[in-house]
Amino acid sequence: MSNLQNTACPTKAPPVMKGGTAALLLGMLTLIIASFWTLNLKWGEFLSMEAFRSMGRFIAEFFPMDTQSAFLTKVGWGTLETLAMSLLGTALAAVAGLALAIPASKLHSNDKSRMRTPTRWVLNALRSIPELVWAALLLISAGLGPFAGTLALAFHTTGVLGRLFAESIENAPPEPADALRTQGIGNLKVFYFTTLPQVLPQLMSYTLYRWENNIRAAAVLGVVGAGGLGQLLSFHMGLFQMGKTATILAAMLLLVAIVDSMSYHLRRTLTR
Structure with missing residues (x-):
């Protein structure tokens, strides 16, 4: 009986790492070691007491924060501008990404998808x-301001979204779409009535994640003059007005936390 059980349920051998995977891991490890060697990182100076004292003096300059009503109003408008930039930029990207994802996808097994490769190059x-x-x-x-941002x-x-959308479309279950194609329905109608409803929750999830x-990114783009909180940050930090800088940084942190929570x-x- 014991011999029969051993024959019926043989012990699986542990997985063996393939040569290509091992070479890739070895190459990555070599690059990491080379990075430490070539960057000449000065950990001793960074962790010295003088460095800690300098950082302490710099952080102390942020306090007290500027809470004057006129400046808080300016920061509030900058926050709304940053939020609007992120929302509109993400919305435009979602529409354009979906439009490019369709030619960048192989919609079915017999699809020649001649535009797949060039469209993916564009993405x-x-x-x-x-x-x-x-x-x-x-x-x-476009000039200075939020339009360029x-x-x-x-x-x-x-x-980013075009590539993610294309992968989602190609990985959608093909059976419903194939059933409609056998009835002579065109690819666009098949995509609209079967593929899109299947992948729409995933596409929305990707879009919301990119909004986060x-x-x-919108909070930083103003550093180069693209409006929003980043432009305020660049201006006041350049003048060494650290109290105002601290207020702007606090607004950035609060905005990011709110958007992250909403998106999550x-x-x-x-996805439920």
Whole structure:
């Protein structure tokens, strides 16, 4: 009986790491070690008592925070401007990303998808350029202010969401769409009535997550003149008005915390 049980339920051998995976891990480890060696990190100076005293003096300059009503009103408008930039930039990116995700996807097994590769190149190009670089480039044509920041968020996020949307579309269960295609219904109608309803909660979750990231990016884009809290931060920090700087930083932290909480609860609702 014991021999039969051993024969029926053989012990599985532990998984063996493939050569390509081992080479990749070894290469990453080598790069990490090389990074520490080439950067010449001065940990002794960073952790010295003089460094701690300098940081303590710098932090003390932030207090007391500036709470004058006129300045708080200015910070409030900057906060609303930052929020508007993130919302509009994300909304534009969601629409453009979905429009590019369709040609960037293989909708079914027999789909030739001739535009898949070039469209993915476009998405790669859009997301490979950081928001700050987009903003610096767009300031030349759009001028100073939140318009350049909004477009910068939209361009970069289009590349990110377009790729995520395309992967979701390709991974959708094919059976409902195939059932409609057998009836002679075109690809766009099949996508609208079957694929889109299946992937819509996931697309919304991705969009909300990117909104979380964009609220942080929008708060920083003003440093290059793209409006919002970042522009206030750059101005007052450049004048060494540390009390006003502390108030702006507190507004940034509060705004990011509120948006993160809202986005988290909305994503939880969509994925239930």
